[in-house]
Amino acid sequence: xxxxxxxxxxxxxxxxxxxxxxxxxxxxxxxxxxxxxxxxxxxxxxxxxxxxxxxxxxxxxxxxxxxxxxxxxxxxxxxxxxxxxxxxxxxxxxxxxxxxxxxxxxxxxxxxxxxxxxxx
Amino acid sequence: xxxxxxxxxxxxxxxxxxxxxxxxxxxxxxxxxxxxxxxxxxxxxxxxxxxxxxxxxxxxxxxxxxxxxxxxxxxxxxxxxxxxxxxxxxxxxxxxxxxxxxxxxxxxxxxxxxxxxxxxxxxxxxxxxxxxxxxxxxxxxxxxxxxxxxxxxxxxxxxxxxxxxxxxxxxxxxxxxxxxxxxxxxxxxxxxxxxxxxxxxxxxxxxxxxxxxxxxxxxxxxxxxxxxxxxxxxxxxxxxxxxxxxxxxxxxxxxxxxxxxxxxxxxxxxxxxxxxxxxxxxxxxxxxxxxxxxxxxxxxxxxxxxxxxxxxxxxxxxxxxxxxxxxxxxxxxxxxxxxxxxxxxxxxxxxxxxxxxxxxxxxxxxxxxxxxxxxxxxxxxxxxxxxxxxxxxxxxxxxxxxxxxxxxxxxxxxxxxxxxxxxxxxxxxxxxxxxxxxxxxxxxxxxxxxxxxxxxxxxxxxxxxxxxxxxxxxxxxxxxxxxxxxxxxxxxxxxxxxxxxxxxxxxxxxxxxxxxxxxxxxxxxxxxxxxxxxxxxxxxxxxxxxxxxxxxxxxxxxxxxxxxxxxxxxxxxxxxxxxxxxxxxxxxxxxxxxxxxxxxxxxxxxxxxxxxxx
Numbered sequence: 001x002x003x004x005x006x007x008x009x010x011x012x013x014x015x016x017x018x019x020x021x022x023x024x025x026x027x028x029x030x031x032x033x034x035x036x037x038x039x040x041x042x043x044x045x046x047x048x049x050x051x052x053x054x055x056x057x058x059x060x061x062x063x064x065x066x067x068x069x070x071x072x073x074x075x076x077x078x079x080x081x082x083x084x085x086x087x088x089x090x091x092x093x094x095x096x097x098x099x100x101x102x103x104x105x106x107x108x109x110x111x112x113x114x115x116x117x118x119x120x
Numbered sequence: 121x122x123x124x125x126x127x128x129x130x131x132x133x134x135x136x137x138x139x140x141x142x143x144x145x146x147x148x149x150x151x152x153x154x155x156x157x158x159x160x161x162x163x164x165x166x167x168x169x170x171x172x173x174x175x176x177x178x179x180x181x182x183x184x185x186x187x188x189x190x191x192x193x194x195x196x197x198x199x200x201x202x203x204x205x206x207x208x209x210x211x212x213x214x215x216x217x218x219x220x221x222x223x224x225x226x227x228x229x230x231x232x233x234x235x236x237x238x239x240x241x242x243x244x245x246x247x248x249x250x251x252x253x254x255x256x257x258x259x260x261x262x263x264x265x266x267x268x269x270x271x272x273x274x275x276x277x278x279x280x281x282x283x284x285x286x287x288x289x290x291x292x293x294x295x296x297x298x299x300x301x302x303x304x305x306x307x308x309x310x311x312x313x314x315x316x317x318x319x320x321x322x323x324x325x326x327x328x329x330x331x332x333x334x335x336x337x338x339x340x341x342x343x344x345x346x347x348x349x350x351x352x353x354x355x356x357x358x359x360x361x362x363x364x365x366x367x368x369x370x371x372x373x374x375x376x377x378x379x380x381x382x383x384x385x386x387x388x389x390x391x392x393x394x395x396x397x398x399x400x401x402x403x404x405x406x407x408x409x410x411x412x413x414x415x416x417x418x419x420x421x422x423x424x425x426x427x428x429x430x431x432x433x434x435x436x437x438x439x440x441x442x443x444x445x446x447x448x449x450x451x452x453x454x455x456x457x458x459x460x461x462x463x464x465x466x467x468x469x470x471x472x473x474x475x476x477x478x479x480x481x482x483x484x485x486x487x488x489x490x491x492x493x494x495x496x497x498x499x500x501x502x503x504x505x506x507x508x509x510x511x512x513x514x515x516x517x518x519x520x521x522x523x524x525x526x527x528x529x530x531x532x533x534x535x536x537x538x539x540x541x542x543x544x545x546x547x548x549x550x551x552x553x554x555x556x557x558x559x560x561x562x563x564x565x566x567x568x569x570x571x572x573x574x575x576x577x578x579x580x581x582x583x584x585x586x587x588x589x590x591x592x593x594x595x596x597x598x599x600x601x602x603x604x605x606x607x608x609x610x611x612x613x614x615x616x617x618x619x620x621x622x623x624x625x626x627x628x629x630x631x632x633x634x635x636x637x638x639x640x641x642x643x644x645x646x647x648x649x650x651x652x653x654x655x656x657x658x659x660x661x662x663x664x665x666x667x668x669x670x671x672x673x674x675x676x677x678x679x680x681x682x683x684x685x686x687x688x689x690x691x692x693x694x695x696x697x698x699x700x701x702x703x704x705x706x707x708x709x710x711x712x713x714x715x716x717x718x719x720x721x722x723x724x725x726x727x728x729x730x731x732x733x734x
Contacts, residue, residue: 028611035495043497046347048676048702076157088495093492097482101504105471112463 023063030059030072033086043086130639142647149236150543156243157214164211165560167256168198176267179258180204188268188641188669196280197270203256205283209400210246212284212291213239220295227316234302235295242294245427248645272668272675278338278701282331285356290396295320296368297393300386301435309386314376319729321372325365326725331716332358340711348714351498357399357478359475361499363502364392366468370462377524378459381445384466389436395477398426402480405493417595461519468512475504505564513566513599517573520585534576542568550607562605570596587728594720601713608709615700620649622703628652629705635662641667644677648690657692679700687711 031045033044036052044052044059062072078085140146167180171194176182184201185194190688224232250256273279299317303309335358340348350353401424416466434685479496486492518535546564550557574593578586612629614622624628628651635646645665652658664677678691686709693702 004198033497033499034174035497046343054694064434079492083493086495087499087503088494088496093486093490097478097494097496097500099488100478101471101475104474105467105508108467108470112467 026069027056027059027063030063030069031056033073034059034076035084035085045055049096125358143200147231148475151213151238153218153221154270154434157218158474160207160211160214163257164198165206168487170200171195174267177260177263178256178261180256182260182264182267183318184270185267186641187266188274190641192196192277192280193270195318197274199283200270200274200279203250206246206250207256207288208284208287208556209291210243210250212242212287213294215244216295217243217298220299221348224316227313228306231299231302231306237300238298238301239294242298242431245430249423249427255426258434269668269671271671272673273342274664275668276342278334278339279342282334285327285334286331288322288360289326289331289365289606290361290399292320292327293365293389293392293396296324296389299433300389301438305438305443305518309375309382310378311379314379314385316370318369318372318376319609321365321369322729324714325362326371326722326729327695328358328362328365329718329722330724332362332720333715341680342675347713351479351501351578353480354403355477357402358393358478359400361392361395363428363473363476364388364395367466367473368392370465370469374459380459386439386603389431390439393433394428395437399548401428432734454664455666456522457521458522461515461522464515465512465519468508468515471508472505475501479504506559509599510562510566513570514572516595517570520579520588520592521663535573538572538576539565539569540564542572552662558569560603564600564651566605567599567627569595571600587722587731591721591724591729594717594724597713597720598715601710601717605708605712605714612703612705614703615695616703617701626654627705628704631701631703637664642666645694649690649703651688651690651705659688661688663690663692665692684712685709 034043034044036042036047038051039047044055170178170181174187180203185197197527199208336348543565546561616631630650632648637644646662649661661679663679667674676691681688691704
């Protein structure tokens with residue numbers, strides 16, 4: 001399999017390429033925000049399935065190409081759809097998702113203020 | 121086990137009879153309820169028994185058990201599946217109504233009967249559900265010689281007791297629901313009713329908290345990711361009733377003292393049970409994508425959904441027909457008072473609840489409406505919850521110090537000096553970590569603030585409300601440990617062969633050897649590691665890879681060394697077709713404290729429960 005070969009190469013190259021800790025942290029952060037598509041509700045970071053492992057390698061590669069975090073998310077989004085991102089961006093599909101809780105918070109506050117509290 | 125089926129049917133009939141007769145004599149009702157409980161217990165025991173003797177003529181047993189399983193897991197397998205767990209639901213439902221009737225002495229008979237009627241509606245609904253879509257006593261012919269086995273990740277001590285405990289909490293909210301409806305329709309919601317129902321709220325709250333804790337511990341060491349909370353839909357579903365119950369618990373205090381906020385208490389009680397039912401629906405229908413989804417079937421989901429709508433409709437009907445706001449004029453508080461602080465608690469809790477609810481449900485809606493799939497994961501919840509946690513923590517420290525009706529803040533000097541100390545301390549702790557320093561400092565200082573204030577209250581004043589004090593202290597400890605756990609965790613992921621060594625500036629991992637082990641229900645590969653850190657401390661770890669035989673599933677068993685200050689966690693995975701093992705080693709500080717603080721919170725609940733009794 002292609003990915004196995006690739007995996008081997010990565011393992012061999014791993015000590016040589018001296019990936020610093022910062023890059024590792026970045027990879028962990030990114031993979032935590034990607035859903036493992038073939039698993040049941042696991043992130044790529046948590047999973048050890050073949051799919052997740054190959055995705056981890058892709059993330060490494062993209063990082064080495066110098067892509068920023070957002071660019072990598074964008075790349076996965078166009079390739080696999082929004083389903084893969086655990087952190088949905090603010091767009092017309094998710095306005096309700098992001099804003100409704102805050103709206104509820106504000107309305108709740110208004111109700112409490114209006115109906116219960118007497119100012120001196 | 122055909123007998124079981126007959127019993128189940130007769131039980132169904134009996135509960136109908138019970139339901140119809142419930143307006144008659146008090147004693148008769150009690151004995152009927154007992155009979156009902158008795159039959160449910162019998163059928164439950166029958167199911168356990170058929171699991172123990174591995175009677176594969178029973179479909180449930182066939183699907184979920186195997187002769188080679190240890191006895192303990194044969195028993196726990198009874199509720200480790202859909203049918204059995206629903207029977208457990210039913211058992212708890214009947215148990216609670218029986219206990220309720222036995223323990224409730226000072227309340228009007230009419231109220232007791234009405235509560236019983238509402239509870240019976242729920243019970244009958246579940247009977248129908250059980251018999252129609254998921255009878256645990258279905259018979260298979262010809263009789264298979266061997267069962268299919270239980271999912272191995274469910275074969276675990278924490279998970280074995282997790283469902284019963286969680287269900288006690290979940291279903292316990294049903295009794296609150298029924299009695300609230302009864303009290304509303306009789307218009308007897310008063311301070312005495314509040315202190316009577318508070319006990320029941322506390323019971324289900326304690327069990328729910330414990331249940332969530334057990335599930336979380338299980339996820340921590342069994343799923344093998346080293347996390348303890350994943351914002352997974354099924355976890356959220358258990359968190360939502362908890363949030364509602366906690367809100368209710370605070371709110372009932374106001375009602376108990378001042379006989380106000382009645383409508384709010386009613387709505388909350390209904391919401392709590394509805395959320396529990398919703399949880400069952402979401403989990404059982406399989407529309408959620410979750411690690412915990414083990415069994416699902418659309419037909420079952422539909423049934424629960426319909427039943428849920430009937431219940432909601434019924435409760436709304438009762439609410440609007442019978443409930444009249446008769447205390448309009450007393451609805452105003454001075455801004456600095458206990459009432460206000462409890463309202464603020466309610467406000468924040470409702471916000472957290474709405475975040476979790478919307479985060480869990482919205483992706484389903486979007487999928488149905490526009491067939492677009494999105495995922496809502498941990499970053500969403502963190503972004504929306506963490507900023508609001510800061511004022512919430514501060515309020516938790518100050519709120520309980522306020523008095524009813526109107527008060528002044530005492531000990532201002534202390535309050536301010538503690539705040540400064542907390543901020544300084546938080547800054548000192550985090551000085552060397554440069555990522556997200558601002559938000560972390562603020563978070564830790566507010567948690568520390570709560571920590572110090574509650575600690576001081578505990579020692580300085582002979583504090584009147586000791587359970588509240590302990591609970592808030594426990595909560596501050598929980599938040600602190602979670603924060604430290606997140607910030608100071610370190611992790612090494614690497615691939616190693618037997619005999620190889622991994623070394624970085626802080627840690628040295630030696631992969632020493634591999635053993636094999638054969639057990640009755642699985643074969644295991646045990647890897648032996650020795651890991652040493654800078655100080656020269658050496659630990660030996662032996663994580664396992666298990667291959668269960670029935671069904672054939674490979675799992676990784678983590679090896680965890682728990683100490684007071686940190687957990688060391690190692691888990692291995694086989695890299696396919698190679699000699700390498702994927703090794704993941706994590707150091708997680710304050711892990712133990714997360715569990716301890718939750719236990720402390722539960723303990724506070726128990727203290728409060730016992731206090732009210734005496």
